[in-house]
Amino acid sequence: xxxxxxxxxxxxxxxxxxxxxxxxxxxxxxxxxxxxxxxxxxxxxxxxxxxxxxxxxxxxxxxxxxxxxxxxxxxxxxxxxxxxxxxxxxxxxxxxxxxxxxxxxxxxxxxxxxxxxxxxxxxxxxxxxxxxxxxxxxxxxxxxxxxxxxxxxxxxxxxxxxxxxxxxxxxxxxxxxxxxxxxxxxxxxxxxxxxxxxxxxxxxxxxxxxxxxxxxxxxxxxxxxxxxxxxxxxxxxxxxxxxxxxxxxxxxxxxxxxxxxxxxxxxxxxxxxxxxxxxxxxxxxxxxxxxxxxxxxxxxxxxxxxxxxxxx
Amino acid sequence: xxxxxxxxxxxxxxxxxxxxxxxxxxxxxxxxxxxxxxxxxxxxxxxxxxxxxxxxxxxxxxxxxxxxxxxxxxxxxxxxxxxxxxxxxxxxxxxxxxxxxxxxxxxxxxxxxxxxxxxxxxxxxxxxxxxxxxxxxxxxxxxxxxxxxxxxxxxxxxxxxxxxxxxxxxxxxxxxxxxxxxxxxxxxxxxxxxxxxxxxxxxxxxxxxxxxxxxxxxxxxxxxxxxxxxxxxxxxxxxxxxxxxxxxxxxxxxxxxxxxxxxxxxxxxxxxxxxxxxxxxxxxxxxxxxxxxxxxxxxxxxxxxxxxxxxxxxxxxxxxxxxxxxxxxxxxxxxxxxxxxxxxxxxxxxxxxxxxxxxxxxxxxxxxxxxxxxxxxxxxxxxxxxxxxxxxxxxxxxxxxxxxxxxxxxxxxxxxxxxxxxxxxxxxxxxxxxxxxxxxxxxxxxxxxxxxxxxxxxxxxxxxxxxxxxxxxxxxxxxxxxxxxxxxxxxxxxxxxxxxxxxxxxxxxxxxxx
Numbered sequence: 078x079x080x081x082x083x084x085x086x087x088x089x090x091x092x093x094x095x096x097x098x099x100x101x102x103x104x105x106x107x108x109x110x111x112x113x114x115x116x117x118x119x120x121x122x123x124x125x126x127x128x129x130x131x132x133x134x135x136x137x138x139x140x141x142x143x144x145x146x147x148x149x150x151x152x153x154x155x156x157x158x159x160x161x162x163x164x165x166x167x168x169x170x171x172x173x174x175x176x177x178x179x180x181x182x183x184x185x186x187x188x189x190x191x192x193x194x195x196x197x198x199x200x201x202x203x204x205x206x207x208x209x210x211x212x213x214x215x216x217x218x219x220x221x222x223x224x225x226x227x228x229x230x231x232x233x234x235x236x237x238x239x240x241x242x243x244x245x246x247x248x249x250x251x252x253x254x255x256x257x258x259x260x261x262x263x264x265x266x267x268x269x270x271x272x273x274x275x276x277x278x279x280x281x282x283x284x285x286x287x288x289x290x291x292x293x294x295x296x297x298x299x300x301x302x303x304x305x306x307x308x309x310x311x312x313x314x315x316x317x318x319x320x321x322x323x324x325x326x327x328x329x330x331x332x333x334x335x336x337x338x339x340x341x342x343x344x345x346x347x348x349x350x351x352x353x354x355x356x357x358x359x360x361x362x363x364x365x366x367x368x369x370x371x372x373x374x375x376x377x378x379x380x381x382x383x384x385x386x387x388x389x
Numbered sequence: 390x391x392x393x394x395x396x397x398x399x400x401x402x403x404x405x406x407x408x409x410x411x412x413x414x415x416x417x418x419x420x421x422x423x424x425x426x427x428x429x430x431x432x433x434x435x436x437x438x439x440x441x442x443x444x445x446x447x448x449x450x451x452x453x454x455x456x457x458x459x460x461x462x463x464x465x466x467x468x469x470x471x472x473x474x475x476x477x478x479x480x481x482x483x484x485x486x487x488x489x490x491x492x493x494x495x496x497x498x499x500x501x502x503x504x505x506x507x508x509x510x511x512x513x514x515x516x517x518x519x520x521x522x523x524x525x526x527x528x529x530x531x532x533x534x535x536x537x538x539x540x541x542x543x544x545x546x547x548x549x550x551x552x553x554x555x556x557x558x559x560x561x562x563x564x565x566x567x568x569x570x571x572x573x574x575x576x577x578x579x580x581x582x583x584x585x586x587x588x589x590x591x592x593x594x595x596x597x598x599x600x601x602x603x604x605x606x607x608x609x610x611x612x613x614x615x616x617x618x619x620x621x622x623x624x625x626x627x628x629x630x631x632x633x634x635x636x637x638x639x640x641x642x643x644x645x646x647x648x649x650x651x652x653x654x655x656x657x658x659x660x661x662x663x664x665x666x667x668x669x670x671x672x673x674x675x676x677x678x679x680x681x682x683x684x685x686x687x688x689x690x691x692x693x694x695x696x697x698x699x700x701x702x703x704x705x706x707x708x709x710x711x712x713x714x715x716x717x718x719x720x721x722x723x724x725x726x727x728x729x730x731x732x733x734x735x736x737x738x739x740x741x742x743x744x745x746x747x748x749x750x751x752x753x754x755x756x757x758x759x760x761x762x763x764x765x766x767x768x769x770x771x772x773x774x775x776x777x778x779x780x781x782x783x784x785x786x787x788x789x790x791x792x793x794x795x796x797x798x799x800x801x802x803x804x805x806x807x808x809x810x811x812x813x814x815x816x817x818x819x820x821x822x823x824x825x826x827x828x829x830x831x832x833x834x835x836x837x838x839x840x841x842x843x844x845x846x847x848x849x850x851x852x853x854x855x856x857x858x859x860x861x862x863x864x865x866x867x868x869x870x871x872x873x874x875x876x877x878x879x880x881x882x883x884x885x886x887x888x889x890x891x892x893x894x895x896x897x898x899x900x901x902x903x
Contacts, residue, residue: 109784113791115440116525117448121815122824124527131523159440161578162594171595226625234629241629242621245596338621338630340596348437348595353784 081377089370093363100362101145104355105138111158111353132158145359154363155356157349164360167345172364174244175341178264178333179326181248181257185265186272187319193269194276194315199303201281209273216270225263225336232259242338260337264330268322275318279311286310313384320376327372328365428883428902429614434627434636438595438620441578444565445516448525450803450893453562455598455618458897459500460565460583463491463510464556468890471716471807472848473556477505477566477584479542486551486846493542497607499568500588507544511536512569514546526563532843551844553851557716557808562894586611586898596620612901631656631879637902638880640889644700644757650879658879662705664714664891665874666812667757667801669765670828673867675796677743684866686737687797688727690772696764697872700757704872710812710859712873714891717809717842717855725863726870734772743774750778751795753786758799761871765799790827799871800827805892809855810842817862830867 112128113120120128129135133144148155154164193213197206233241239255246253283289284307292306331343342361349357381387439452444460447453464473475481479492497505514536517524532552537545546555558564571582581589584607587600598618602611619636621627624646630636632653642650642658651658669691671678678684697706708726711718748769752762762778769776781789790798804812815821818839819831838858842851862868876893886899 108788110788113787114784120525121528124525127520127523160594229629234632237633241633241635242626335622336626338626345595351784
């Protein structure tokens with residue numbers, strides 16, 4: 078286990094180095110100039126030159142890159158071109174919101190997905206199965222943007238029982254929970270559908286395996302057979318899906334954050350890309366990559382916990 | 390049993406993450422939900438966050454919305470007459486064409502207690518002009534060569550050449566006066582200190598900005614106690630929030646949404662003519678657009694009415710480059726362009742020897758530009774041109790357009806000084822080819838007229854020169870004006886006294902809530 082973690086840690090460092098280089102270069106060579114965005118359409122050429130010089134963009138790109146790397150080693154990820162805020166501060170203030178949203182929508186997805194998947198598998202080809210697979214298909218297909226807007230119209234505007242947007246109150250307060258409901262459902266629906274389909278097919282495979290037949294023959298009752306013996310093995314591929322999904326959500330949930338006016342990492346990144354705010358883009362991409370690797374590591378560890386045959 | 394352990398672990402993990410999330414975000418939760426039923430508070434939904442809160446260091450309308458409430462300028466443009474009137478200034482005189490002597494009001498202090506005086510004005514303008522500071526709107530005071538403090542309340546601005554739009558420049562939000570003490574000691578881009586009716590309270594970046602009433606304001610304090618600028622990127626969400634009372638007002642309503650807003654029962658909508666102009670621009674350095682005849686033909690082929698009629702009342706058809714709410718406008722220019730006449734257009738294109746080569750409309754995928762492009766593309770196809778649309782995201786678009794790497798494009802100009810010189814000089818004067826003169830228009834007669842409009846300090850002479858330059862450019866057709874914009878506000882019916890000026894700015898100082 079310790080070997081795995083050490084190995085992954087060094088892999089992570091190499092990966093981040095590679096990503097930092099790629100992102101830095103692609104941002105600098107992509108069309109679009111941060112000075113034009115800051116200066117606006119009415120800035121003169123002299124204004125723009127002064128802005129570029131002020132931001133150090135007039136130096137050779139490699140010099141800028143090594144300067145940036147040097148900063149990172151000292152924990153300095155630079156400052157936003159737009160707001161002058163430290164990149165670490167910009168991310169730290171928004172990351173908890175993103176974690177909150179990712180976690181709550183993962184909970185929604187897991188609860189709905191796993192239960193629907195198991196029921197579907199147990200009652201294969203029944204009307205329950207057909208209904209649940211149809212909903213799963215719809216869940217994957219519905220665009221987040223539309224679902225979010227519809228939920229707002231129904232629950233916030235018409236029924237007025239939930240707020241339209243924002244994610245500011247602590248989650249353990251009533252106001253905080255209310256704020257979480259609509260975005261979590263919006264985000265969780267697609268993942269729930271995916272998890273349901275995965276659980277269903279994995280369950281169907283497992284219940285046909287030899288050890289389940291043996292257990293049946295030995296007289297294990299149906300409920301423990303499904304919920305204990307079968308589910309545990311069926312969960313291995315499902316845990317991968319949940320893990321990857323959670324990692325992706327932590328990388329920012331751009332559309333949902335836009336629709337519900339949530340101040341998370343996704344919006345920070347998309348705004349920064351539009352404004353060619355290089356330091357912020359680089360910082361958020363590095364964070365997302367690091368988080369993704371760590372979440373995958375956790376998934377691997379969870380594997381070992383579920384399946385004793387797996388050891389590292 | 391182990392199964393339960395797995396779920397238990399997962400639960401603890403998630404709960405732990407949630408707890409961290411909860412604890413951290415608790416600190417940033419204060420004051421954002423506005424309290425819709427408290428009549429002394431007001432929450433505005435902003436499509437994006439401010440870039441900064443220092444007028445010297447920013448140049449975007451979102452930041453200006455906030456700084457406009459916190460800082461004040463020496464002069465302010467009267468929305469009716471478009472003439473600048475004194476605000477922090479008391480009076481001014483121009484003993485000669487290159488000298489502006491400005492007397493300041495006395496007894497005004499900044500929010501940090503620093504007295505407002507000639508030193509503060511000098512500090513602000515020196516900073517605005519300082520190349521080290523790289524102020525995005527340094528060009529506002531470019532013609533000013535030096536700023537002198539004559540006495541405590543008299544400041545003198547010297548120019549090399551006479552500078553006609555001086556008062557318009559001094560009315561610009563980016564020429565607002567900042568507290569020299571706060572600027573030297575702290576970061577006014579994060580903690581603004583001005584003389585305005587509202588005092589900065591808090592900025593949670595990406596989420597909201599809160600201002601409080603200035604109890605020691607030099608005029609009567611404002612009625613509104615707390616103002617929150619909440620970031621709501623989605624227009625549809627902002628409208629829902631307006632409907633539920635989570636926010637009390639929004640502005641710059643896109644034409645696709647105006648119908649929905651107008652149908653809301655508790656909401657008042659204000660629409661009035663603005664200074665913004667949107668145009669189809671030809672790259673004057675590329676064939677066949679360097680030919681006047683060809684540009685005229687295209688102009689004859691465009692029916693602006695067809696576009697304006699799709700804007701649900703948020704645009705006006707007027708062929709003048711200088712809009713009706715901009716200084717220098719003359720009614721004569723209204724229909725001075727080339728009228729819609731597809732037959733004539735076809736004829737002229739034939740005479741021009743056009744052989745069916747592909748012409749590209751280069752379009753940014755934001756605002757109403759895509760809509761404009763689709764309508765214009767079909768109209769130009771009708772007169773026999775082979776037109777295709779190329780779209781690009783805003784930052785890349787600006788870069789490409791600046792380099793002149795296109796044939797036809799759509800752009801707009803907000804004109805935040807509402808002065809005609811500030812439209813014609815940056816957009817069409819040869820000095821600005823390679824920067825804001827995107828169409829690369831260079832006409833020596835036009836250049837001269839614009840220079841005269843800038844260098845005369847006699848406002849009547851300026852008006853005349855602007856009109857002449859305007860008429861000349863309309864006939865020369867580097868642009869075909871698509872529309873003059875409307876400014877819009879939608880607000881809760883409990884709000885009174887809120888008005889928007891033609892540049893799109895609004896002040897919360899006169900606002901009350903029932």
